Amino acid sequence: MRTPWLRWFVVGVAGTLVVLVFGGYIFVRAGGVPMETTSRPLPLEETVARTALRARIGNAAEQKNPLAPDDTSMLGGLTVFKQNCAICHSIPGQPRSAISKGMFPTPPQFFEKRDMDLVVNSPEGVTYWEVTHGIRLSGMPGFEGTLSDIERWQVTTLLAHADKLSPAVQEALQR
Secondary structure, eight states, X not given: OOOHHHHHHHHHHHHHHHHHHHHXXXXXXXXXXXXXXXXXXXXXXXXXXXXXXXXXXXXXGGOOOOSOSSHHHHHHHHHHHHHHTHHHHOOTTSOOOHHHHTOSSOOOOTTSXXXXXXXXXXXXXXXXXXHHHOBTTTTBOOOTTTSOHHHHHHHHHHHHTGGGOOHHHHHHHHO
């Protein structure tokens, strides 16, 4: 036989869940969630996104880059970067594009000191995963269907060694 307090407890929990779901729906429906890229992030939005991304990437860090970090790989990566990535991530010495300035979150500028650590200190398998699959709701597209496996690894190699580019690659970067 159930006790009356247990029944009221269950009704209270169920009622609370209904109110939270309905309240959340009303909040979203009333425009409470900013969708424009010019808005500030919601409380915990960045934390939730970062946590979800780390969970989704999983063990990509263990994937090893098949390419040597030589000028051939890096120059190939630079060509791909300039054609597909520079519009958002820029080239050193060049102004950021209007597209880049209008994005939220702001795309990292991988060849600038403040953002370089994001790729230099990241496992190459993670960078490759991000280039391959993209990052939902960030503006970062996935290139699995448009770039070859080698091209994605070339970009990964370039970014992983952005802090120690050879003179030949640095010169090509400035051209």
